[in-house]
Amino acid sequence: MRTFLQNVAKDILAKHGAENLADIAVVFPNKRASLFLNHALYEETGHTVWSPSYFTISDLFRNHSSLVVADQIDLVFRLYKAYVKLTGSDEPLDHFFSWGQLMLSDFDDLDKNLVDADKLFISLEAWQEMRDFSFLSDQQRQSLENFFGKVETDTVLQQRFNDIWKNLGPLYHAFRDDLRREGLAYEGMLYRDVVERKVSDFRFKHYVFVGFNLLQKVERRLFLQLKDAGMAEFYWDYDTYFMSGNHEAGRYIRRYIDRLPNELSSGRASEGIDTDSIYDNLSKKKDITYVSAPTEDIQARYVTTWLRSLGDVVKTNPRSVAIVLCDERLLQNVIHCLPETVGEVNITTGYPLSATPAATLVGVLLAMRLQGLCKDGKTYRLAYVSQVLCHPYAKYISEDIPLIYDDINTHKTFFPTVQRLVDNRDEAARRVFTPVSPSLQGRDLIVDLLQWLADILKLTGVGSRAEEDPLMHESIFRMYTIINRLKEVFAKTQVDCATVLLQRLLSQLIDSTSVPFHGEPALGIQVMGVLETRNLDFDHVLMLSCNEGNMPKGVNDASFIPHSLRKGYEMTTVENKVAIYSYYFHSLLQRAADVTMTFNNAADDGKQGEMSRFMLQFMVESGQAQHIRRLTLQSGQSVSPVMRVPIMKSGTVARRLRDIKSLSPSAINRYLRCPLMFYYSTVCQLREADDEDQEIDNVIFGNIFHRAAELIYEDLSDNGKRPVTAEMIDSLVKEKVKIEMFLDQAFSEKLFKVERPGYRPRYNGLQLLNRNVLLIYIRRLLRIDKANAPFDIIALEKDFYNDFSFEVNGMRRAIRLGGQVDRLDRIGRQLRVVDYKTGRPLASSAPSVEEIFNPDYVDSKHTVYYLQSFLYSDIISRSHEAQEAYGLGGDPVAPALLFIRQAKDETYNPILKVKDPGQEGKRKATFSEVNDIASVHDSFAHDLGALLADIFDEEKPFEPTAHKDRCDTCVFKDICG
Structure with missing residues (x-):
C-alpha cells in the first residue's frame, strides 16, 4: 500500500524538484504528519534533501500577525474584568469562570467564521423576548443557577440570562479593544485580523496545504487569497466511497474541492501517480x-x-x-x-500528567495545606501529613522526610503540630510544613500557595537529579511550568478569588497536559x-x-x-x-x-x-x-494477562541495592512473598499512607497487646532484676485493676498516642469490645507463663543485630540483620526468644528448615513466622555483643512463637518444631522441637545465605511472584500492574 503522504511526496518532488523544496511551506492541520512526509520525501529521493518548511495552520496565522495569543486562563481573567466593568456585577470570579470559558469559546468561533458581530447580537435581542425557556438542558439550567444563585422561578432565571445576552455585544467589542491595546488576542481574533488586513507578506514561493477537512471561514479566505496569488496548492485526502451523495464524511471536501482543486486529481497529478489507487479503497475487500x-x-x-x-x-x-x-x-x-x-x-x-507522581504530589500538598491544616493554623490532620510523607517523591524533597515519618509513626498523634514537624529539621522540610501567614487571603493567598508548590517541585527536581528516569524529570518540569504559569496569571490579575478556583484550574491544566515520550x-x-x-x-x-x-x-x-x-x-x-x-x-x-x-x-x-x-x-x-x-470477550476471559514486568537490577536500582546495609526479617519475608514487593518497599522505600481512622485494626491490636505485656513483665521482674514467680503472677491476676491499668496505658500510647502517666482513655463501644478481648488474652498469657515459672526476664522489646556474611557472584558481602525481639527469657538453663502472636494459629504441619526459605510455603506453613523467630534466635546465640551485654553465658537458645488464641491451657508449649531431615516421601513425617538453635544453624545459615545472594545478585531481576492470589492484598498492586 502506498500511503497518502507518499503520493503527496512524489507529486511535490515531480512538480517542484528536490532542489527547490526550501522554497515551499507545507501546512498541515497538525504537527505529526510533517514527520511522516519528511520520511516519505527521503524514501522517494533515496538521499538526504533540504526539506520544506512545515507549519500548522495555527502557526501560519500567528506568523503573520503582530498580535500575540494570550494564555487561556489569562483571557478568562481579562474577560471577567471587562464584564464587571461593563455590567457592575458583583459575581465572584470562581462563579463566572466556567461561563467566561463559554463566552470566550463563542467569541472565538464567531471570529473564525467571520460573523458580523453586530448583526448577530441584534438577532440575539429578538430572542430576549421569548417566553419558552425549554431549550436549556437540565445541566445548563443547573449551571445557570450556580452562576446566579438559587432562583425561585423560570421567569427570574430567564430574565437574568437575558441580562447576559443584552451585554454580549458590548462585552465582545470592549474585550477585543482591551486586548488589542495590549497587543494580545484570542486565536479567532488573531485569525480574523490576518484575513481582514489582507496580509501579503508571505515569504515562501509556494504554500502546500495537505489533508484539511472542515475549514473555518478565515481559513477558506486565506486559502483563496493565496490561490488567487498563484502561491497555493492543495492535497485532499478522501475516498470516492464517501464523496458521492450526501455522506457526512465527505461533506466539506465536496464543498471546497472545486474552488481549491486537488493536486492529486486526474489531470493534475504528476506522471506515474494512479489516482484510483489513492481514492478508491473503501470499496475493496478488507x-x-x-x-x-x-x-x-x-x-x-x-x-x-x-x-x-x-x-x-x-x-x-x-x-x-x-x-x-x-x-x-x-x-x-x-x-x-x-x-x-x-x-x-x-x-x-x-503520558497523561495526571497519572504521574508529580501530579499526585501537588494534589497531596495542596490537600494538606487547604484541608489538612486545622483552623488554629498550628496543627495538621495526620491523614493529610501521612499522604505527603508517604509520597514516592517525598524523599527527594528533604533528607529529613524519612525522619519525620519515623517520628510521627513512632510517637504519632492524630493531630501533629507544625512545631513537631519543623523543629530541628532542614530548610526544605520546614518549607513543606510551615503554613502561610494567616493574614493572607484571596489572590494573595493563592499566589503564595503557588510559590510554595513551585519551591517544593524545584526541591524535588534537584533532589532527584541522580535518578535515571526521563518520565520523572519531564513530569516534574511540566508540573513546575504549570504552577509558575498559574502564579503569573494570578499575580497579574487585580481580581480577588477563592482557593476553590485554584484547585479547579490546576485540575483542568493537569488533565489537559501530557508528558511526551521521546523517540x-x-x-x-x-x-x-x-x-x-x-x-x-x-x-x-x-x-x-x-x-x-x-x-x-x-x-x-x-x-x-x-x-x-x-x-x-x-x-x-x-x-x-x-x-x-x-x-x-x-x-x-x-x-x-x-x-x-x-x-x-x-x-x-x-x-x-x-x-x-x-x-x-x-x-x-x-x-x-x-x-x-x-x-x-467475556468478563474473566483470559485474553492476555496483564504483564507484571520484572525489574532489572541495573543503573539506579543496582545503586540503591548496594546502598542497603541492613535488613529486617520482615524485609526478607517480603522478598519470599514476592520479590517485586521487596523492590517497592525496601529498595524504593515506598510506604502505604497511615490511616487516620481511630478504630483498632489488627496491627494496632497486636501493638496494644505487646505493650501491655511489656508493662506487666517490667513490673513483675522489676525491670529484669528479679525472677518472675508463680506467686507473683497469682497476685497480679487477683489485682484486676492493676492489669486494667497496664492495658489502659497501652491503649493510651498505641491507639490514642498519649504518653501522659495516669491518662484514662475514653472508649467507644468497639474499643471497649477490643479491650475486653485483650484482657482475656493477657490473663491467658499469665496463665501459660505461670506454668513455666520461675523464669528470668532478660529483655523486653529490645533490638538485636548481628553481621551476616555471604557470597554473591564469587564476592563476599556482609549485611547487618536483626530487629526488635518481643521477649528474651530464661527458664533454668534454657533461653527462649518469645514472639507474641495475636493472629491466627500456625498450620498443623511444621516446615523443614529448607521449606522455611521456599516461597511456596509462605502462606500454607506460615514460614515467615519461622524465619523471623529462627533469625532472632540465631543472632542472639551467635552475637558476642548480645552474649556480653545480657550475660547469656552461651546457654542454648530456643525459638518460640506464643499464639495467644491457641494457648488454651497450661500444657501449651510455644517452642517451635521443625520437620526432621529425610522425611521426603514419607506418609507420616516426624518433628522435633528446636531447643537449641545451634542444632539447625548450619542448614539455616546456608539457606539464608543463598536467599541473600539471590536478593543481591545484580544479574537476577526482581521477578513477580508466581502466586497471583498474593497480589489481591498487596499494597503495591496498582503500580505493579
Missing part, C-alpha cells in the same frame, strides 16, 4: 472485526492478542501497525499490555489518539473503545448562541463536529488491509453500551461488499 467487551480493561488486554495475531509484521514492518485510542484514558492500561516481544513503540498521545516518531508501532491519525495510513489498525460517545467524541452545543442562530450564521454546530469525526473514522479504514474495532457493551446508568454510530453505518452501507466478523 478484514474487518468488531469486538465487544464488558470492560475497558479487557479491551486493553486484547492488545496483546491482537499484536500476536499479526505475526512477523510487528517485527518486520511495525510502521504499518497502529493502535488508536478513541478514549485516551486507556493509555496506561495499553502500555502495561504491550508484550515484551514488541520492539519500538511510538506513543504520540504522551523517533516515524518508527515503530504507533499508539495514538484519533486526532493524531489525520493524514496517516496504516495497514493494520486496532481502534479501542470505539463506543458512541467516544467516536464521535461526546459533542455538545454548550453556547450562549442558540443552535438556530449558529446554523444560520454558519458557525460551528454539533452537526459539524459529528461530520468531522465521521471523516476521521472513514479515513482510518480507507487504506487499511485489516481493521479491528472494540467497544464496551456493558450497561452504564441503566443504558447498554453501544458501538459507535459509524460502525453501524459502515456495517449497513457496505452490505455484502464487506464481511465483518463479530467477536465477544
Whole structure:
C-alpha cells in the first residue's frame, strides 16, 4: 500500500524538484504528519534533501500577525474584568469562570467564521423576548443557577440570562479593544485580523496545504487569497466511497474541492501517480472485526492478542501497525499490555500528567495545606501529613522526610503540630510544613500557595537529579511550568478569588497536559489518539473503545448562541463536529488491509453500551461488499494477562541495592512473598499512607497487646532484676485493676498516642469490645507463663543485630540483620526468644528448615513466622555483643512463637518444631522441637545465605511472584500492574 503522504511526496518532488523544496511551506492541520512526509520525501529521493518548511495552520496565522495569543486562563481573567466593568456585577470570579470559558469559546468561533458581530447580537435581542425557556438542558439550567444563585422561578432565571445576552455585544467589542491595546488576542481574533488586513507578506514561493477537512471561514479566505496569488496548492485526502451523495464524511471536501482543486486529481497529478489507487479503497475487500467487551480493561488486554495475531509484521514492518485510542484514558492500561516481544513503540498521545507522581504530589500538598491544616493554623490532620510523607517523591524533597515519618509513626498523634514537624529539621522540610501567614487571603493567598508548590517541585527536581528516569524529570518540569504559569496569571490579575478556583484550574491544566515520550516518531508501532491519525495510513489498525460517545467524541452545543442562530450564521454546530469525526473514522479504514474495532457493551446508568454510530453505518452501507466478523470477550476471559514486568537490577536500582546495609526479617519475608514487593518497599522505600481512622485494626491490636505485656513483665521482674514467680503472677491476676491499668496505658500510647502517666482513655463501644478481648488474652498469657515459672526476664522489646556474611557472584558481602525481639527469657538453663502472636494459629504441619526459605510455603506453613523467630534466635546465640551485654553465658537458645488464641491451657508449649531431615516421601513425617538453635544453624545459615545472594545478585531481576492470589492484598498492586 502506498500511503497518502507518499503520493503527496512524489507529486511535490515531480512538480517542484528536490532542489527547490526550501522554497515551499507545507501546512498541515497538525504537527505529526510533517514527520511522516519528511520520511516519505527521503524514501522517494533515496538521499538526504533540504526539506520544506512545515507549519500548522495555527502557526501560519500567528506568523503573520503582530498580535500575540494570550494564555487561556489569562483571557478568562481579562474577560471577567471587562464584564464587571461593563455590567457592575458583583459575581465572584470562581462563579463566572466556567461561563467566561463559554463566552470566550463563542467569541472565538464567531471570529473564525467571520460573523458580523453586530448583526448577530441584534438577532440575539429578538430572542430576549421569548417566553419558552425549554431549550436549556437540565445541566445548563443547573449551571445557570450556580452562576446566579438559587432562583425561585423560570421567569427570574430567564430574565437574568437575558441580562447576559443584552451585554454580549458590548462585552465582545470592549474585550477585543482591551486586548488589542495590549497587543494580545484570542486565536479567532488573531485569525480574523490576518484575513481582514489582507496580509501579503508571505515569504515562501509556494504554500502546500495537505489533508484539511472542515475549514473555518478565515481559513477558506486565506486559502483563496493565496490561490488567487498563484502561491497555493492543495492535497485532499478522501475516498470516492464517501464523496458521492450526501455522506457526512465527505461533506466539506465536496464543498471546497472545486474552488481549491486537488493536486492529486486526474489531470493534475504528476506522471506515474494512479489516482484510483489513492481514492478508491473503501470499496475493496478488507478484514474487518468488531469486538465487544464488558470492560475497558479487557479491551486493553486484547492488545496483546491482537499484536500476536499479526505475526512477523510487528517485527518486520511495525510502521504499518497502529493502535488508536478513541478514549485516551486507556493509555496506561495499553502500555502495561504491550508484550515484551514488541520492539519500538511510538506513543504520540504522551503520558497523561495526571497519572504521574508529580501530579499526585501537588494534589497531596495542596490537600494538606487547604484541608489538612486545622483552623488554629498550628496543627495538621495526620491523614493529610501521612499522604505527603508517604509520597514516592517525598524523599527527594528533604533528607529529613524519612525522619519525620519515623517520628510521627513512632510517637504519632492524630493531630501533629507544625512545631513537631519543623523543629530541628532542614530548610526544605520546614518549607513543606510551615503554613502561610494567616493574614493572607484571596489572590494573595493563592499566589503564595503557588510559590510554595513551585519551591517544593524545584526541591524535588534537584533532589532527584541522580535518578535515571526521563518520565520523572519531564513530569516534574511540566508540573513546575504549570504552577509558575498559574502564579503569573494570578499575580497579574487585580481580581480577588477563592482557593476553590485554584484547585479547579490546576485540575483542568493537569488533565489537559501530557508528558511526551521521546523517540523517533516515524518508527515503530504507533499508539495514538484519533486526532493524531489525520493524514496517516496504516495497514493494520486496532481502534479501542470505539463506543458512541467516544467516536464521535461526546459533542455538545454548550453556547450562549442558540443552535438556530449558529446554523444560520454558519458557525460551528454539533452537526459539524459529528461530520468531522465521521471523516476521521472513514479515513482510518480507507487504506487499511485489516481493521479491528472494540467497544464496551456493558450497561452504564441503566443504558447498554453501544458501538459507535459509524460502525453501524459502515456495517449497513457496505452490505455484502464487506464481511465483518463479530467477536465477544467475556468478563474473566483470559485474553492476555496483564504483564507484571520484572525489574532489572541495573543503573539506579543496582545503586540503591548496594546502598542497603541492613535488613529486617520482615524485609526478607517480603522478598519470599514476592520479590517485586521487596523492590517497592525496601529498595524504593515506598510506604502505604497511615490511616487516620481511630478504630483498632489488627496491627494496632497486636501493638496494644505487646505493650501491655511489656508493662506487666517490667513490673513483675522489676525491670529484669528479679525472677518472675508463680506467686507473683497469682497476685497480679487477683489485682484486676492493676492489669486494667497496664492495658489502659497501652491503649493510651498505641491507639490514642498519649504518653501522659495516669491518662484514662475514653472508649467507644468497639474499643471497649477490643479491650475486653485483650484482657482475656493477657490473663491467658499469665496463665501459660505461670506454668513455666520461675523464669528470668532478660529483655523486653529490645533490638538485636548481628553481621551476616555471604557470597554473591564469587564476592563476599556482609549485611547487618536483626530487629526488635518481643521477649528474651530464661527458664533454668534454657533461653527462649518469645514472639507474641495475636493472629491466627500456625498450620498443623511444621516446615523443614529448607521449606522455611521456599516461597511456596509462605502462606500454607506460615514460614515467615519461622524465619523471623529462627533469625532472632540465631543472632542472639551467635552475637558476642548480645552474649556480653545480657550475660547469656552461651546457654542454648530456643525459638518460640506464643499464639495467644491457641494457648488454651497450661500444657501449651510455644517452642517451635521443625520437620526432621529425610522425611521426603514419607506418609507420616516426624518433628522435633528446636531447643537449641545451634542444632539447625548450619542448614539455616546456608539457606539464608543463598536467599541473600539471590536478593543481591545484580544479574537476577526482581521477578513477580508466581502466586497471583498474593497480589489481591498487596499494597503495591496498582503500580505493579
